[in-house]
Amino acid sequence: MNFYSIIAAEDPSLSHHWLFPEIGEIIYGGLASLIIFGALYKFGWPAAKKGLEARTAKIQKELDDAAAALKQATSDAANIRTALGDVASERARILAEADAQAAAVLAEGRARIAAEVADMEARATAEIEAARARSGDELRAEIARLSAAATTDAVRAALDERTQQELIDGFIAKVGAGR
Amino acid sequence: MSSQQITAYVTAMFEIAVANDVLATVEDEMFRLARAYETNEALRGSLGDTSLPIERRQKIVEQLLGGKAHNVTVQLASMLVGTGHVSLLPQVADALVKRASSEKQLEVAEVRTAVALSDAQKTRLVDALAKATGKRVNLKVVVDPSVIGGVVATVGDDVIDDSVRTRLDQVKARL
Numbered sequence: 473m474n475f476y477s478i479i480a481a482e483d484p485s486l487s488h489h490w491l492f493p494e495i496g497e498i499i500y501g502g503l504a505s506l507i508i509f510g511a512l513y514k515f516g517w518p519a520a521k522k523g524l525e526a527r528t529a530k531i532q533k534e535l536d537d538a539a540a541a542l543k544q545a546t547s548d549a550a551n552i553r554t555a556l557g558d559v560a561s562e563r564a565r566i567l568a569e570a571d572a573q574a575a576a577v578l579a580e581g582r583a584r585i586a587a588e589v590a591d592m593e594a595r596a597t598a599e600i601e602a603a604r605a606r607s608g609d610e611l612r613a614e615i616a617r618l619s620a621a622a623t624t625d626a627v628r629a630a631l632d633e634r635t636q637q638e639l640i641d642g643f644i645a646k647v648g649a650g651r
Numbered sequence: 652m653s654s655q656q657i658t659a660y661v662t663a664m665f666e667i668a669v670a671n672d673v674l675a676t677v678e679d680e681m682f683r684l685a686r687a688y689e690t691n692e693a694l695r696g697s698l699g700d701t702s703l704p705i706e707r708r709q710k711i712v713e714q715l716l717g718g719k720a721h722n723v724t725v726q727l728a729s730m731l732v733g734t735g736h737v738s739l740l741p742q743v744a745d746a747l748v749k750r751a752s753s754e755k756q757l758e759v760a761e762v763r764t765a766v767a768l769s770d771a772q773k774t775r776l777v778d779a780l781a782k783a784t785g786k787r788v789n790l791k792v793v794v795d796p797s798v799i800g801g802v803v804a805t806v807g808d809d810v811i812d813d814s815v816r817t818r819l820d821q822v823k824a825r826l
Contacts, residue, residue: 616826624799624819631800631815636766643802643813644772648779 657739661746664727668751671723678744678751679791680724684716685744686793688737698737708732752789760788763795763803763814780806 488494493501631639668677688694694715698708709729716725731737745759752759760780762768768776773790780788784806795803800815 616823619826620819620823623822627815627819628799631765633766636764636800637772639801639813639815640764640766640768640772643804643811644775644779646813647783647804647811648775650783 653739653742656736657742657746660731660736660739660743661750664743664747665750667727668723673721673723674751674754676721677724677727678748680716680720681727681744682748682791684720684724684728685741688740690795698732701735705733705735708737748789748791755789756787757789758784758786758807759791760784760804760806761791761793762805763793763798765794765796765798765800765815767794768792776802776804780804780811783811784809 492498664677664681665674668674671677688698697703697711700708709732712728712732713725716728728740731740731743748759760777762776762780773792777788777790780786780790786806788806798814798816799819801813801818802811803814803817804811
């Protein structure tokens, strides 16, 4: 006979109350329950508590990891956005710098070419003037040379013996007179 | 070295000319020979041509001066050629003239003209230069066609230039 057959076999009419059990049952049952709860509390609760704590710790760790991952992801995203912004600004800076350099080179080239052209013009003008002056000087020198040669020839032709003697006598007279 | 050589030659020539009592003649002829040597390139080339034998060059001197210059002058000029120092002829002649003039307390007056001077002109020129410079002068006339006309007289450091060449040069400068 098992426990269920015993309960089923009990006669409700033999009980002192249709709802409440016998006092002895209450005492024994209560004691048994206290023992069971005490045993559960002593032996089962630490394990359960440990499991719960482990579970809590695991969940917390996962939450922390997720938060850290989120934070890292947010930071990476911010870095990427910053980097993208830096790249854009660097690109803009490089392009601006290149534009400025190109403009400076262009301006310098224009200025240099203008200076060289001006210098060449000045040199050409000076050379033209010099050539003109040279030509004039050479012409004047040639005229002077020809004139001098013609004058010398004319004087030589005019200096006959009588004139030569007159020049010598004139010199003697002038020197003798005390110059 | 050439200065010592010139002094030595001048001393020797002076003594020889004095000993023969022909100083005035010798110094005048040496002076004229020196001027001919200076102005005649062919003469300079011949007398200075070391490829010619010395005797040949001395013969040229004798032929050039023979009958026109005193024998002492010919021998002294020939000596310069014979010793290979004919290039010193102008300096030796000028130094000899200067020394001879100093002996007579005269200042050398070198006069360049385009034509030769008559004896009368030389006499008057000596007097005129003496009056102008205050010195008694030993006149040496050089006929120099480059003067063209007129006279250039040099007495010591004084130069009296009244030549046509100088006037023409002034005209050229103005041109």
